[in-house]
Amino acid sequence: xxxxxxxxxxxxxxxxxxxxxxxxxxxxxxxxxxxxxxxxxxxxxxxxxxxxxxxxxxxxxxxxxxxxxxxxxxxxxxxxxxxxxxxxxxxxxxxxxxxxxxxxxxxxxxxxxxxxxxxxxxxxxxxxxxxxxxxxxxxxxxxxxxxxxxxxxxxxxxxxxxxxxxxxx
Amino acid sequence: xxxxxxxxxxxxxxxxxxxxxxxxxxxxxxxxxxxxxxxxxxxxxxxxxxxxxxxxxxxxxxxxxxxxxxxxxxxxxxxxxxxxxxxxxxxxxxxxxxxxxxxxxxxxxxxxxxxxxxxxxxxxxxxxxxxxxxxxxxxxx
Numbered sequence: 176x177x178x179x180x181x182x183x184x185x186x187x188x189x190x191x192x193x194x195x196x197x198x199x200x201x202x203x204x205x206x207x208x209x210x211x212x213x214x215x216x217x218x219x220x221x222x223x224x225x226x227x228x229x230x231x232x233x234x235x236x237x238x239x240x241x242x243x244x245x246x247x248x249x250x251x252x253x254x255x256x257x258x259x260x261x262x263x264x265x266x267x268x269x270x271x272x273x274x275x276x277x278x279x280x281x282x283x284x285x286x287x288x289x290x291x292x293x294x295x296x297x298x299x300x301x302x303x304x305x306x307x308x309x310x311x312x313x314x315x316x317x318x319x320x321x322x323x324x325x326x327x328x329x330x331x332x333x334x335x336x337x338x339x340x341x342x343x344x
Numbered sequence: 345x346x347x348x349x350x351x352x353x354x355x356x357x358x359x360x361x362x363x364x365x366x367x368x369x370x371x372x373x374x375x376x377x378x379x380x381x382x383x384x385x386x387x388x389x390x391x392x393x394x395x396x397x398x399x400x401x402x403x404x405x406x407x408x409x410x411x412x413x414x415x416x417x418x419x420x421x422x423x424x425x426x427x428x429x430x431x432x433x434x435x436x437x438x439x440x441x442x443x444x445x446x447x448x449x450x451x452x453x454x455x456x457x458x459x460x461x462x463x464x465x466x467x468x469x470x471x472x473x474x475x476x477x478x479x480x481x482x483x484x485x
Contacts, residue, residue: 206379209378209379210379210380210410212375212379213372213375213376213378213379213380213407213410214376214407214410214411214413214414215364215366215372215411215414216413216414216417218347218414218417218418218422220347220422221422230345230346230347230422230423231345231346231423232345232346232423233345236345236422236423238410238413238414238417238422239410239413239416239417239425239428240406240409240410240413240428243380243406244379244380244381244382244406247380247381248381279432280405280406280432281431281432282429282430282431282432282477283405283406283409283429283430283432284427284428284429284430285425285427285428285429286426286427287425287426287427287428289345290345290346290422290423292345337429
C-alpha cells in the first residue's frame with residue numbers, strides 16, 4: 176500500500192498537541208542566588224534568608240526568568256518518572272535545520288500563579304501549542320510554541336511558560 | 345509571599361520605573377553562561393563566534409530578559425508579577441550600554457485585585473530595541 180505524502184506544512188500542523196514530556200526539578204537557593212547575580216540583581220531577598228522571610232517568602236524567591244534554567248540545576252536523575260519522549264521542537268524543525276538556516280529564540284512568556292521559591296519541587300508538563308510558518312522578506316520563518324505547566328507537590332499551579340522558537344531559512 | 349507592591353491609587357499610565365543602565369562586558373556573558381547552563385559558543389567562545397561570521401560573541405537573549413526583569417521587580421516588588429512576556433528583537437554586543445525602560449500602561453481591577461500593566465523594553469544608548477514586551481503585576485489598592 177502506497178503511503179500518502181505529507182507536505183511539510185501538514186507535518187508541522189500535526190506537531191500541535193504533541194507532548195514535550197515531563198520533568199521534575201528541585202529549586203535550591205545556591206543556584207538561585209548565583210543566577211540573581213548573573214542578571215545583575217542584588218535585591219537582598221535573593222541572597223539573604225532573613226530578608227526573604229521578612230518579605231513573607233517561604234524560601235529564597237527566584238528571579239522572574241529563573242524557570243528557564245530550573246532544569247539545568249535541579250532536574251535530578253532519581254526524581255524523573257516520566258517517559259523520555261523525543262523533543263517535538265527538534266522533530267518539527269529538524270527537516271529545516273538539515274537544509275541550513277538559523278534557529279532563533281523568538282519570544283518567551285511567563286504566567287506566574289505564585290512565586291517560585293527555594294525548596295519547591297516542581298513538575299513540568301510540556302506540549303506544543305502552536306506551529307506555523309510565515310514568509311518575511313524573502314525568508315521562510317517557522318515558529319514552534321511549547322507551553323510547560325509547572326505544578327508543585329500539592330498539584331497547585333506555580334508557573335506556566337511559553338517558549339517560541341523560530342527557524343529562519 | 346511578596347515584597348511591597350505598587351499602590352494602584354498612586355500609579356498612573358506614563359509613570360516610569362527607575363532606569364537601570366549597564367555596559368555589557370564579556371565577563372557578564374561568562375557569568376550568565378555559568379549561572380544558566382547555556383554554553384552556546386556564540387556567547388562564550390570569541391574564536392568560534394567570529395568563525396561563524398559574527399563580529400564577536402554576543403549576549404544571551406535570556407540575559408536581556410533577565411536584566412530587564414531586575415528593573416521590573418525593583419519597581420513592582422519581588423513576588424508580585426503575574427505575567428512577563430518579551431519578543432527578542434536584536435542581539436546585544438560587548439561594549440553596548442543597555443538601558444531598561446519600564447512604563448505603566450494601565451491600572452485595572454480583576455476579580456477584586458488591583459493590577460498594573462507595564463510596557464517594558466531593553467534598549468541601547470542609540471535607542472535600538474533589544475527586547476520588547478509587557479508585564480503585569482499585582483498592586484495594593
